Amino acid sequence: MNLEESSMCALSRYRIRAPPGGLSKTCIMYADDTTIISPTSPQNKTNTIEETITLASDVCSSLNLQINKSKTININFTTTNRSINPKIDNSTPTEPMATATTTKFLGITIDSNLTWHNHITTLENKLSSSLYAIRRIRAITNKKTAKIAYFALFECHIRFGIIAWGSASENQVKKIQILQKRALRTIECLQPHDHCKPYFISNQILTVPSLYILETTKLLKLNPPKVRGECHKYNLRNVELKYDVQQHRLTKTSKTPQIMGSKMFNALPDNLKQIQNNKTFAKKLKDYLIERPYYSLNEFFEDHNPFLRSRPIT
Numbered sequence: 001m002n003l004e005e006s007s008m009c010a011l012s013r014y015r016i017r018a019p020p021g022g023l024s025k026t027c028i029m030y031a032d033d034t035t036i037i038s039p040t041s042p043q044n045k046t047n048t049i050e051e052t053i054t055l056a057s058d059v060c061s062s063l064n065l066q067i068n069k070s071k072t073i074n075i076n077f078t079t080t081n082r083s084i085n086p087k088i089d090n091s092t093p094t095e096p097m098a099t100a101t102t103t104k105f106l107g108i109t110i111d112s113n114l115t116w117h118n119h120i121t122t123l124e125n126k127l128s129s130s131l132y133a134i135r136r137i138r139a140i141t142n143k144k145t146a147k148i149a150y151f152a153l154f155e156c157h158i159r160f161g162i163i164a165w166g167s168a169s170e171n172q173v174k175k176i177q178i179l180q181k182r183a184l185r186t187i188e189c190l191q192p193h194d195h196c197k198p199y200f201i202s203n204q205i206l207t208v209p210s211l212y213i214l215e216t217t218k219l220l221k222l223n224p225p226k227v228r229g230e231c232h233k234y235n236l237r238n239v240e241l242k243y244d245v246q247q248h249r250l251t252k253t254s255k256t257p258q259i260m261g262s263k264m265f266n267a268l269p270d271n272l273k274q275i276q277n278n279k280t281f282a283k284k285l286k287d288y289l290i291e292r293p294y295y296s297l298n299e300f301f302e303d304h305n306p307f308l309r310s311r312p313i314t
Contacts, residue, residue, distance in 0.1 A: 033106055049074070073103045077112055079252050108161040114252060116168040120175060123157060123165075127179045130154040135186050146187045147203060154183050158211060163219055166212030167255035170296055177208045177295065200293035209297055210289040213264050218282050220261030242266045242273075264297075267304035 026037040038052045057067050102111040102118045109119035130153040138146035158176060166173070181196045188199050200207060206214060245262045248254055265273065272288060275281040294300045 030106065070098075072098075074099045075101065075103055075110075075112055077114065079113070079250055106161075108164060110164075116165040116172060119161070119165050120168060120172050124175055124179065126157045127154060127176065127183075130157065131179060131183050131186070134183055138186050138189070143187055143189075150183055150187060150205070154180075155205075155211075158208060159215065162208075162212050163215050163257050166208075166216065167257075167260055170298075173208055173212075173296075180208055197293045201291060204290050206286070206289055207293045207295060209294045209300065210292075212297075213294070213300060214282070214286055214289055216257050216261045217264050217268075217285060218278070219257055220265055221278050221281055264300070267301055269304075 028035045028037070034056075036052055036056060038048055053072075060067055102109060104110075109122050110116075111118050133153055134146055134149050137149045158180070184190075184196050184199055184203070184205065185192065185194060187203065190196075190199070199205075242265075245266070246253075246259055248259060253259065268285070268288075272281065272284055275284060292303065294303070
């Protein structure tokens with residue numbers, strides 16, 4: 001390692017270990033990305049954003065660092081399709097700050113309405129390229145090699161960020177599922193209309209909804225909320241095995257990892273919820289989901305609701 005590389009590593013370690021102390025806002029630093037969370041209201045939104053950016057610039061200047069305003073995006077998140085972007089006077093004529101409705105953050109494309117349409121479109125393109133590679137590999141090798149290529153080139157893209165985008169609308173998620181089924185049919189040399197569920201089980205491949213259930217529930221298990229027994233004193237059955245679901249008003253809120261994770265965990269059988277060790281829980285849950293290849297979250301919840309359960313999963 002040369003001196004320049006050593007200096008860059010030292011600078012990176014310094015920046016990660018020492019978040020700017022002058023920022024009174026919540027500051028999250030991951031590698032070379034910094035996120036500042038600043039509560040505001042519609043009345044003083046513009047002033048708060050301007051003050052936060054000015055403060056961040058001053059702190060960086062004190063560390064002999066400079067914010068690249070040409071790569072700094074102003075994006076306003078809203079629960080509706082309205083475009084509401086405050087006018088911010090925090091740039092110079094030569095380096096204006098761009099206002100956008102979508103941007104890429106840590107490899108995930110986010111939009112101002114958190115619909116995940118843009119990310120899923122980007123993901124479709126990646127998976128289509130991976131699917132072509134799997135087809136070529138299957139044509140010249142065997143099933144085992146094609147299956148290895150699936151996990152290395154295809155499923156890794158689905159897993160990345162699925163805790164966030166997995167809550168997208170069912171129609172959006174189906175686009176990824178269709179590509180996943182094509183990949184499985186390629187591995188098994190199936191016809192376009194052949195059923196895939198038996199082959200998901202035999203190949204031990206998780207469907208897209210099952211991957212979302214697994215990853216979101218694992219995250220919740222690592223950061224558990226209060227159980228219902230801690231929130232009230234009613235003597236209800238299995239109260240210690242169910243997480244409390246936060247009260248919420250918006251549909252967007254109901255799709256957050258905390259709430260969706262709580263609902264999915266509460267729906268699991270008691271023998272899974274009783275597992276204390278996180279690694280054991282993740283392994284048992286994965287085995288459980290492999291045996292039950294769900295094609296949607298509704299199918300998962302219906303299968304675990306005794307009042308709606310009317311058919312076996314085939």
